[in-house]
Amino acid sequence: MSEPGLRFEVVARDGRARLGRLSLPRGSIDTPAFMPVGTYGTVKAMTPEELERLGAQIVLGNTFHLMLRPGVETIARHAGALHGFMGWQRPILTDSGGFQVFSLATLRRIEEEGVSFRSPVDGAPVRLRPEDAMDVQRGLCSDIAMAFDDCTAYPVPHSVARESMQRSMRWALRSYDHYYRDEPPGHLFAIVQGGMYQDLRLESLELLAQRPFAGYAIGGLAVGEPEEARVAVLESLAEHLPPERAHYLMGVGYPHDIVEAVERGVDLFDCVMPTRHARNGHLFTAQGSLNIRNAAYQDDTGPIDPSCSCSTCQHYSRAYLRHLDRCGEILGVRLATLHNLHFYLDLMRRIREAIRDGRFGELAARIRAQPRRFEAPVA
Amino acid sequence: MSEPGLRFEVVARDGRARLGRLSLPRGSIDTPAFMPVGTYGTVKAMTPEELERLGAQIVLGNTFHLMLRPGVETIARHAGALHGFMGWQRPILTDSGGFQVFSLATLRRIEEEGVSFRSPVDGAPVRLRPEDAMDVQRGLCSDIAMAFDDCTAYPVPHSVARESMQRSMRWALRSYDHYYRDEPPGHLFAIVQGGMYQDLRLESLELLAQRPFAGYAIGGLAVGEPEEARVAVLESLAEHLPPERAHYLMGVGYPHDIVEAVERGVDLFDCVMPTRHARNGHLFTAQGSLNIRNAAYQDDTGPIDPSCSCSTCQHYSRAYLRHLDRCGEILGVRLATLHNLHFYLDLMRRIREAIRDGRFGELAARIRAQPRRFEAPVA
Numbered sequence: 209m210s211e212p213g214l215r216f217e218v219v220a221r222d223g224r225a226r227l228g229r230l231s232l233p234r235g236s237i238d239t240p241a242f243m244p245v246g247t248y249g250t251v252k253a254m255t256p257e258e259l260e261r262l263g264a265q266i267v268l269g270n271t272f273h274l275m276l277r278p279g280v281e282t283i284a285r286h287a288g289a290l291h292g293f294m295g296w297q298r299p300i301l302t303d304s305g306g307f308q309v310f311s312l313a314t315l316r317r318i319e320e321e322g323v324s325f326r327s328p329v330d331g332a333p334v335r336l337r338p339e340d341a342m343d344v345q346r347g348l349c350s351d352i353a354m355a356f357d358d359c360t361a362y363p364v365p366h367s368v369a370r371e372s373m374q375r376s377m378r379w380a381l382r383s384y385d386h387y388y389r390d391e392p393p394g395h396l397f398a399i400v401q402g403g404m405y406q407d408l409r410l411e412s413l414e415l416l417a418q419r420p421f422a423g424y425a426i427g428g429l430a431v432g433e434p435e436e437a438r439v440a441v442l443e444s445l446a447e448h449l450p451p452e453r454a455h456y457l458m459g460v461g462y463p464h465d466i467v468e469a470v471e472r473g474v475d476l477f478d479c480v481m482p483t484r485h486a487r488n489g490h491l492f493t494a495q496g497s498l499n500i501r502n503a504a505y506q507d508d509t510g511p512i513d514p515s516c517s518c519s520t521c522q523h524y525s526r527a528y529l530r531h532l533d534r535c536g537e538i539l540g541v542r543l544a545t546l547h548n549l550h551f552y553l554d555l556m557r558r559i560r561e562a563i564r565d566g567r568f569g570e571l572a573a574r575i576r577a578q579p580r581r582f583e584a585p586v587a
Numbered sequence: 588m589s590e591p592g593l594r595f596e597v598v599a600r601d602g603r604a605r606l607g608r609l610s611l612p613r614g615s616i617d618t619p620a621f622m623p624v625g626t627y628g629t630v631k632a633m634t635p636e637e638l639e640r641l642g643a644q645i646v647l648g649n650t651f652h653l654m655l656r657p658g659v660e661t662i663a664r665h666a667g668a669l670h671g672f673m674g675w676q677r678p679i680l681t682d683s684g685g686f687q688v689f690s691l692a693t694l695r696r697i698e699e700e701g702v703s704f705r706s707p708v709d710g711a712p713v714r715l716r717p718e719d720a721m722d723v724q725r726g727l728c729s730d731i732a733m734a735f736d737d738c739t740a741y742p743v744p745h746s747v748a749r750e751s752m753q754r755s756m757r758w759a760l761r762s763y764d765h766y767y768r769d770e771p772p773g774h775l776f777a778i779v780q781g782g783m784y785q786d787l788r789l790e791s792l793e794l795l796a797q798r799p800f801a802g803y804a805i806g807g808l809a810v811g812e813p814e815e816a817r818v819a820v821l822e823s824l825a826e827h828l829p830p831e832r833a834h835y836l837m838g839v840g841y842p843h844d845i846v847e848a849v850e851r852g853v854d855l856f857d858c859v860m861p862t863r864h865a866r867n868g869h870l871f872t873a874q875g876s877l878n879i880r881n882a883a884y885q886d887d888t889g890p891i892d893p894s895c896s897c898s899t900c901q902h903y904s905r906a907y908l909r910h911l912d913r914c915g916e917i918l919g920v921r922l923a924t925l926h927n928l929h930f931y932l933d934l935m936r937r938i939r940e941a942i943r944d945g946r947f948g949e950l951a952a953r954i955r956a957q958p959r960r961f962e963a964p965v966a
Contacts, residue, residue, distance in 0.1 A: 248910070248911070248914045248916055249907070249910065249911075250911060250916050250918040252916065252917060252918070253917040253918060253921075254918070255918065255921070256902075277910065277913060277914060278885065278906065278909075278910040278913070281886070282885060282886050282906055282910070285886055285888050285906070286888055286904060286906070286907075293904070293906070293907050293910075294907065295902045295903055295907075506657065506661060507660070507661050507664055509664050509665050523635075523674045524674055525665060525672070527657065527661055527664070527665070527672070528628070528665075528672050528673065528674075530657075531627070531628065531656065531657040531661070531672075532627070532628075532629060534656060534657070535627045535656060537627055537629050537631065538631060538632040538917050538920055538921070539629045539631070539632060539633070539634065541917055542632075542634070542917070542921075
């Protein structure tokens with residue numbers, strides 16, 4: 209699929225898993241791809257240079273957080289807007305703020321026109337309509353913008369999920385019409401909603417077909433539902449998402465979650481998991497994961513993962529990383545974040561190679577068999 | 588001056604200012620030199636690779652902090668000890684822990700044998716004698732170790748300063764005899780004490796002449812005394828420090844403090860100023876200094892210092908740095924630390940060039956004329 213400035217091609221298929229390439233003026237993204245999360249205009253603890261060296265081809269920015277701090281006006285003063293502000297010249301995807309408003313819980317009021325809430329930064333009243341969310345994303349000059357949506361809670365009755373989804377779809381059309389009204393700086397993706405109800409998910413898709421969105425995201429997952437419910441939604445959508453468009457699963461997840469989604473035709477992912485876990489001492493390895501705070505690592509002169517090629521594993525011991533963590537040293541967060549991001553970006557590389565070579569099923573089985581949750585090994 | 592493994596040569600003089608080179612098996616240090624402080628085995632927020640790119644030729648490690656966390660045993664398990672632990676292959680100087688014990692104030696007890704104190708980490712009782720401080724520094728495998736000293740408080744009467752200094756000198760001799768007892772991993776510097784009393788400073792120097800220390804540090808300054816008192820001590824020592832040895836002023840200071848000391852024959856400096864100030868938003872520039880937290884920088888798209896060649900100033904705006912600081916983002920500390928360290932290391936480069944070209948007086952006058960304290964500009 210292509211429109212001026214954006215082109216998405218599926219290069220190879222292995223079952224329903226797709227190897228693809230999303231091309232934008234600022235660079236191309238090999239899919240399935242993982243987008244590191246740069247909430248406040250920085251992927252926490254990393255420089256853009258480090259992200260490039262890790263092989264990141266696109267990062268995510270949070271519209272909600274950036275509009276409150278420092279404000280879109282400040283960012284727009286920089287050449288290239290968010291690109292210039294944060295020194296990242298490759299593509300940026302911005303979310304619409306819908307999910308963050310949803311997370312505010314009691315502080316928000318949702319109406320047909322949009323949402324009203326108190327800024328968690330300074331308590332000031334803020335109104336965010338689909339049109340505002342588009343103006344902010346246009347101001348940020350992100351390469352991919354997201355429609356403004358009402359993220360449905362979990363669990364809710366069918367009637368509530370339906371009302372929320374239909375509102376999201378009306379907002380999606382308003383988002384589209386406002387975003388594309390004149391020389392948009394990027395491309396707008398739709399967000400499919402409908403909670404865990406498969407009929408609503410399909411109705412959502414049908415309603416979105418009223419506009420030629422540049423890509424399709426699956427929203428409203430990773431909100432506390434069991435894994436089976438999430439996989440069921442992906443399964444029900446797999447055959448219905450427009451095959452010529454990129455498919456983006458928002459906010460997911462662990463390596464095995466990513467594998468389940470790739471198997472059902474998802475191309476793009478974002479998640480705070482690698483960066484947030486790094487700050488909590490949780491480190492991903494090929495043999496599962498470990499918590500560097502465990503006393504067992506006090507005198508461990510080996511690397512986090514002997515099979516890992518990242519610069520943290522090349523230069524530093526578990527004992528050193530544990531020491532830095534205990535002392536609250538910034539370098540500890542840096543080295544752990546770099547390792548975890550390398551793990552995720554390397555996972556995506558391995559997934560792409562497996563699809564290309566027709567052995568994705570085999571890789572998926574291996575990743576499914578790995579320990580799923582973080583458990584500290586016995587000291 | 589040279590002893591096996593260490594060589595110090597004065598290459599040029601401009602007045603009493605000296606351009607020199609301190610050569611060690613792990614690398615050479617062009618003097619006057621600034622040593623970034625790596626308290627816990629990390630120069631806060633920086634990687635060794637970044638420090639090398641900034642031109643740092645030696646860093647300082649804190650014996651006191653490292654012996655409490657993670658403990659010298661853990662570090663000694665790594666090939667190259669502290670070098671391997673922190674991934675820094677160039678020279679390391681370790682202090683002796685004397686100054687940190689001094690800073691503990693009421694928690695310590697000083698006796699002829701050594702000091703006893705409660706660990707600020709876990710409250711455990713710790714005894715630190717000159718011999719222990721040498722064992723720890725030998726275990727860390729630092730290239731330059733410091734004699735264990737009793738840092739004299741300020742202000743104190745002559746009699747108190749004398750007693751403290753004489754104890755320090757007895758400890759210095761014990762330090763020497765224990766450090767060099769068999770295959771020392773590096774070289775031991777003496778520390779001249781004596782408070783603000785010039786006669787005691789000279790007596791201290793005379794007492795130290797009983798052993799052939801590899802270098803001479805001036806301790807007991809930067810403890811709250813006025814600048815004039817500090818300069819007077821430096822002035823009184825300038826003609827008496829062994830000219831063939833390196834002279835190291837501990838824990839000092841602002842750029843103009845460094846210039847006053849270089850003018851009086853000092854070759855080595857260390858200070859937490861650039862790194863600590865960076866974490867508080869204080870940034871050094873050729874036009875004085877600024878605090879990035881000032882609201883005046885909210886929309887300032889210019890670099891910290893237009894005349895600065897560091898990578899922070901090449902890529903990021905004041906507005907971005909202020910934003911990162913407000914959001915408590917690690918990247919903000921990284922970029923600020925990198926800039927301030929670049930400023931200090933560049934200052935030393937400029938000082939060395941000025942001595943070489945016989946225009947140190949001119950440079951010193953310019954630096955003296957710069958604003959001395961941090962003052963936020965009017966918003």
